[in-house]
Amino acid sequence: MAYLALYRAWRPQRFKEVVGQEKTVTALRNAIKEGRLTHAYLFSGxxxxxxxxxxxxxxxxxxxxxxxxxxxxxxxxxxxxxNNGNFMDVIEIDAASNRGIDEIRDLREKVRVLPAQGKKKVYIIDEVHMLTTEAFNALLKTLEEPPDSVIFILATTESQKIPDTIRSRCQSYNFRRLTGPEILERLQQVATSDNIELDKEAGQLIARRANGGLRDALSTLDQIYSYKGKTIKKEDVLDVLGLVDELFLARLLEKILGQDTAGIIEMLSTALGEGKEAQQLARETALYLRDLLLYMVMGDETEFLVVTAAAKPLLEEQKSKIDRNQLLQALRLMMDTADKLRISEGNRFILEVAFLQMAQIFSSETPVVQPTRQEARTTRVQAGSKRKPDAREVLWNHLLAGVKEKKIPTHALLSQGKLLGARDDVLYIGYKKGYRFHKERMEEKDNRELVEAVARDILKRNVEIEFVFLDDEQYNDI
Ligand SMILES: [Zn+2]
Incomplete structure (x- = not known):
């Protein structure tokens, strides 16, 4: 099914069609009516x-x-x-594409030439913060003595990068993110006129994910339409965007709060088995935790990113069980994990271990307070004091506990080692040079198989164990 190019089709053609930005629209429209337009504008947002x-x-x-x-x-x-892009006196420059060097040089040469076709020349410079210093200087010279027949409109997503010398010569307008309801309203309007049956929950989900940008919301609708056709339900949005159902996330958090390690790994395994990406799972979990945090702080005022009406009772229940500091810590952990997974894509271990680590965060009775940088520099963490559990440590402790339950002597041998990390489906356990005896005993079939069985119980899939010496440097940063 073809794309509808909804964003282009629905680009506002007049002020009254613009969604949101009421103050800006009113001010500009009045300036036009009264002939008070100035020479240079800076639009940021x-x-x-x-x-x-x-x-x-x-x-x-x-x-x-x-x-x-x-x-x-x-x-x-x-x-x-x-409208068709054929007007000689409206010149659009995308500073992001080639940093504008040639265009700005050209601009300086031609800016004083009178309009060829219309009344005013309008230069629209998009992503203006990307201009090189040279190009900025050239632009500044022009802005210092602008010809009467020219209007500059500079647009940027990063206004802090615009030199003050430029900014002070422009009239500035800040564009705000659109609210969920504003985006939803436009989505429904577009859907109706294109004969798309857009379920309300589906629309809400798209609107929330757009993070205040209408263009993204409309391209998402387009994308879902091209896969799913004219009837779009919440499941279609989840499916096409690879999002995880918030009820799934709510249940997953239940397992985490209940310290149900096996349950956690099983749920992750199910989601990955259904084709969800590890990074997406971490991201969605982070968003869910963020929603929960906002709900704890602001109650019903919150605009949720993930949670829809169906999951709100669960949120309400979880709210009462959770310590805010622990939640913050878990949120940070999930954001870091999503970052890590972006780099080492598909590394299941990173995801699994992060969730086990999160369970650990919520298991401590008193909130774990991380030392500030200053404190970390000046004071050593005292033995026995609470600190954030390290990811490997969490998995290692689970392994040791599992082995201990089955065979004490094997546990004694294993506990002299150290979990170095994981790659593909292999866990690497290291021994210091003086522990050759321990390493060799552990390499024996019975012991190795015992550890592999325990690891399989924890991770719900087959893994191999490899024992190495610690100063084999290549293993140290797995
Ligand atoms: Zn006209």
Whole structure:
């Protein structure tokens, strides 16, 4: 099924079609009505919030042949040419693509030439923070003495990178992220007119994931439509975006809070088996924890990213069981884990161990307080004091406990070693040079198989164990 290119089709053509940004729209429209437009504007704000759309509307309004109430007519030849990108006096420069060196040089040469086709030349420079210093300097020279017939509209997602010398010569407008309901309303409007049956929960889910950007929301709708067709339900959104159902996440957190190690590993295994990506799982878990944290702090005022009505009772219940500091710590852990998984994609161990580690965080009776950097520098962590459990340590402790239950002598041999890490389906356990005896005993079939069986119990799949000497350096950073 083909894409509908909803974003392009639904790009606002006049001020009254812009979603959100009411103050900016009113101010600009009044300035046009009263002929008070200035020479340079700086639009800053997140992606997909309407910066270049509004820039285009201004370009049309100043060149339109039948402007009315500050709105372009969209039917005169100027408006039509601008809409089609064929108008010589509206020049769009994307600073992100080649950092603008040639374009700005060209701009300096041509900026004083009168408009060829319309009344005003409009330069729209997108992602202007990407310009090189040279290009910025050239632009600054032009902004210092702007010709009457030129309007500059600079757009950026990172306004802090714009030099003050440039900023002070522009009138600035901040574009805000759109709210969930604003995006949802537009999604439903688009769906209705394109004969797409968009379930309300599906729409909410898309709106939440767009993080305030309408463009992203519309491309997501487009993407889901191209896979699933004209009827879109919540499951379709979850499926196409590879998202994890929030009820699944709520149940997973139940297992974590209940210290149900086997249950945790089993649920992860199910999700991975259904084709979810490890990184996505970590990300979704982080978002769920974030929702929970916001809910604890703000109650019903919260705009959820993940949780829909169905999972709210669970959230309410979990709220009362959880310590806020532990939750923060778990959230940080999951965000770090998602980062790690982006680099070493598909490493299941990283995911599994992170979840075991999270269970450990929630198991401590008093919240674990991490030392600040200052404290960490000046004081040693005292023996026996609580600290954040290390990921390997968590898995190692589970392994040791499992082996101890089955065979004390093997446990005695194993406990002199150290879990170095994992690669593919192999766990590496290291011994110091003086422990050759221990290492060799552990390499014997019975002992090795016992540890492998315990590891299989914990991780719910086959793993191999390899014993190495600790100063075999290549194993030290697995
Ligand atoms: Zn017009």
């Amino acid at each position: 997140p992606r997909g919030t309407g910066k270049t759309s509004i820039a285009k509307i201004i370009a049309k309004a100043v060149n339109c042949e039948n402007i009315g109430e500050g709105e372009p007519c969209n039917v005169c030849s100027s408006c039509i040419d601008i």
